[in-house]
Amino acid sequence: MAAISRRCVPFTPFEGELGAATVALVTAGGVHCRDQPPFNIADDLGDETFRVIPGDVDAAELMVTHHHYDHADADRDINVQFPIERLRELVAEKLIGAVAAAHVGFMGYTMQLRKMYEETAPAIADHIDRHARPDAVVLTGG
Amino acid sequence: MSTVLITVSPEASRQMRPPRAFHPRGFKVGNALGRPFMRELQRRVLLDALGLLTAPPRPGEIVEREYPEG
Numbered sequence: 001m002a003a004i005s006r007r008c009v010p011f012t013p014f015e016g017e018l019g020a021a022t023v024a025l026v027t028a029g030g031v032h033c034r035d036q037p038p039f040n041i042a043d044d045l046g047d048e049t050f051r052v053i054p055g056d057v058d059a060a061e062l063m064v065t066h067h068h069y070d071h072a073d074a075d076r077d078i079n080v081q082f083p084i085e086r087l088r089e090l091v092a093e094k095l096i097g098a099v100a101a102a103h104v105g106f107m108g109y110t111m112q113l114r115k116m117y118e119e120t121a122p123a124i125a126d127h128i129d130r131h132a133r134p135d136a137v138v139l140t141g142g
Numbered sequence: 143m144s145t146v147l148i149t150v151s152p153e154a155s156r157q158m159r160p161p162r163a164f165h166p167r168g169f170k171v172g173n174a175l176g177r178p179f180m181r182e183l184q185r186r187v188l189l190d191a192l193g194l195l196t197a198p199p200r201p202g203e204i205v206e207r208e209y210p211e212g
Contacts, residue, residue, distance in 0.1 A: 009201035011161040014144040018196055026145075029172070069172045077178030086175070086188050095189065129143060136195050138188070139147040140174040141155070 016135060023090075024100035024134035025053075026124060028108030028141050029074065029081040030066030033057060038065035039107040046110030048120045052127060053103040059085050068109045081140055100132035108141060148174045148191045152204045159202040164191040167208050176212045183211055 014021075030039050032051040040047040053062070062078045064071040074081040082105065090096045104124050110116050128134060146162040149155040150169045166187050169176060175184040190207055197205075 009159045009161055011199060011201040012144045013199070014195040018192060021195075023192070029174075070170075071172050073173055073178045079181075079184050080173045080175045080178050083175050083184055083188050086181070086184050089181075089185065090188070090192075096192065125143065134143060136192070137143050137145045138191060139145055139160075141147070141149055141151060141171075 014136060018096055018136075019094055020097040021135035022098040022100050022133065023087055023096050024128055024132050024137045025082055025084065025087070025103040026128065026137055026139050027082050027103075027105050028139075029069070029071065029105065030064045030107040031062055031074070031078065031082045031105035032065065034061050034063050041065060041067040041107075045112055047107045048110045048112055048116045050104050050106035050120060050124050050127075052131070053082075053084075053105055055099045055101045055103065055132070057084065066107050066109065083138075097135070100128070100134040102128060102132040104128060144195055146191050146194045148187065149204065150174055152206070156202075156204055160204075161201050162194040162199075163204040164194055165204050165206045166190075166212060167206050169209075169212055176209065180211070183209060187212075 036051045064074050087099045147160045152165045175187050
C-alpha cells in the first residue's frame with residue numbers, strides 16, 4: 001500500500017462533453033451476472049478474478065458474491081453499488097451519451113495485493129478499453 | 143481512461159491517491175450510491191461524481207458532499 005501511495009497520481013484528463021460521453025462501471029463490490037461463476041469466498045487469500053457484465057444486462061440478473069461487507073441493500077437494489085439503471089436514465093435525459101457495452105465486477109477482497117495491482121487491474125483496464133471504449137469509468141468499492 | 147471513484151471509505155481510498163474521488167458523507171460500506179430504491183438520491187450521487195470529470199482537476203483529493211436524505 002505504501003509503495004503504491006508514493007507513485008504519481010495517474011490522472012487522465014477528461015476530454016469532450018459529458019453529454020456525449022460513453023460511461024462504464026467498474027465495481028469492487030463483487031457484482032456479477034447470476035449465470036457467471038461466483039467469486040471464491042472460501043479462499044482466505046481472496047479472489048482477484050473479474051467478471052465482464054454486458055451493458056444491456058437486466059439489473060435483476062445481477063447479484064453480489066462478497067463476504068466482507070453487508071450487501072443486503074445491493075441484493076434488493078443493485079443500483080446502490082452498480083448504478084446501471086441510473087446510467088440508462090442519464091442517457092435518456094441526454095446528460096451522458098451512452099452506457100458502455102461492457103462493465104466489470106470484481107471482489108475487492110484479496111491478500112494478493114501485488115497480483116491485484118500488477119495483473120488484475122491492468123487486465124480490467126485493457127478489457128474495458130478494448131471492448132467498451134468508454135470516455136469515462138465510474139468506480140465503486142465494496 | 144478517465145475515472146472517478148465513488149468511495150465510502152475515504153481514508154482507505156486516500157492512500158491509493160485516486161485521480162478523482164467522490165465521498166458521499168455518512169454512506170455506509172455497500173451503499174456507494176445511497177439507499178435502495180431511492181432513485182433520485184442515487185441519480186444525484188452519480189451525477190455529482192460524474193461532475194468531477196469536468197471540474198478543475200484535484201488529483202489525489204477526495205471531494206465530499208452531504209446528502210441529508212441519504
